[in-house]
Amino acid sequence: MVQTLDRTDLNAVVEQGELVLLDQPWVTLVWNDPVNLMSYVSWVFRSYFGFDKAEADRRMLLVHTEGRAVVATGVREEMERHVEAMHDFGLWATLQKADA
Template identity: 55%
Template sequence: MPSPDTIERTDPAAALDAELNVPYVLIVWDDPVNLMSYVSYVFQSYFGYSRARADQLMMQVHQQGRAIVATGALEKIEADVAAMHGYGLQATFKRADQA
């Protein structure tokens, strides 16, 4: 047990490393604009999902209002969100442990 005079120091670089190594998830949200076939096409063309997997995710978006379509490092997921916005889809991200 540390004495009351002991001060614990945390390394800011180590804390940042730990924060960046937490996986993040990409969430695509349902919207009234895009056709279901288009959403499936985006999942196939951008993520490389099979038609069956893309259709499954698209149906989850349609029926449940959202689907987690990718998981990865923060920088990758941020780029994926920007790509989804480029395709006209509503997408956000959050830490995997908070999804």
């Protein structure tokens, strides 16, 4: 026998907005630009995202060589906050669905 799901609990979960499993995550991308210094981009990645030096440098070099790098993954609202913060630093950042 399987117990019937308690509807109240289910509603509570939905209301808390935790059903993101079915949704595609979003990513924050930082794009290469010809102006910003490599040392500055790396510093921004460390000071804002909390990456250690090696990880910050790795992602900065990805931006430099590949033209872009993913710097964060998560829900859309969070990625929007990151993008706005990057624009505040003067970095060129966008967000999109992870599979796009």
